[in-house]
Amino acid sequence: MEEIKIYHSVWRMLLISISCLAFAAIAVMMLHSPQTNHMIAWIGVVFFGLGGLSLLYWLLKERLTGQPFLTITDEGVIYSGGWKRYEIRFADVNSFSLLGGRQNKIIGIHFKDGVERQKMEDANIIGRLARRFNLAVSGTQESISLSGVSMKAQELCDLLNDRLKHMK
Numbered sequence: 001m002e003e004i005k006i007y008h009s010v011w012r013m014l015l016i017s018i019s020c021l022a023f024a025a026i027a028v029m030m031l032h033s034p035q036t037n038h039m040i041a042w043i044g045v046v047f048f049g050l051g052g053l054s055l056l057y058w059l060l061k062e063r064l065t066g067q068p069f070l071t072i073t074d075e076g077v078i079y080s081g082g083w084k085r086y087e088i089r090f091a092d093v094n095s096f097s098l099l100g101g102r103q104n105k106i107i108g109i110h111f112k113d114g115v116e117r118q119k120m121e122d123a124n125i126i127g128r129l130a131r132r133f134n135l136a137v138s139g140t141q142e143s144i145s146l147s148g149v150s151m152k153a154q155e156l157c158d159l160l161n162d163r164l165k166h167m168k
Helices: 010-031 038-065 113-122 125-138 153-167
Strands: 004-006 070-072 076-081 084-089 093-100 105-111 142-145
Touching: 010 038, 070 153, 093 153, 105 113, 105 153, 113 125, 125 142
Parallel strands: none
Antiparallel strands: 004 070, 070 076, 076 084, 093 105, 105 142
């Protein structure tokens, strides 16, 4: 089967980045007002400013290097989760499921029992807490956020499950 590369939608990512930077600019203006809580304004500047800049960085990195957000191969899925690339082997997965609300779709990764246990044991204390939290909230230890990707969430989930069936 052919390798499939999925990128973030340029327009969606630009819109989200510009929105974040606009909120950061509003927070900067709030700093100049004597009636505002300056702590809240600084939190807004940092949170929205860094969020908008990091989204722009990832978008430019993705487009300039040609490195996709998701690459689906015959053996598994490679995705860029922020600052690091992760590989999920189909041999380790039972199924993929679509999670989340109407706006924010997430693909949940249901690992085989032995793999799931091993991932929990290999994680550090923060990783274990995060995995337990994810497991309690979504029923999966790991997931892939589909915010701003160029492919529909249901199509992508179906594609991953089809590739998984071909591995069995």
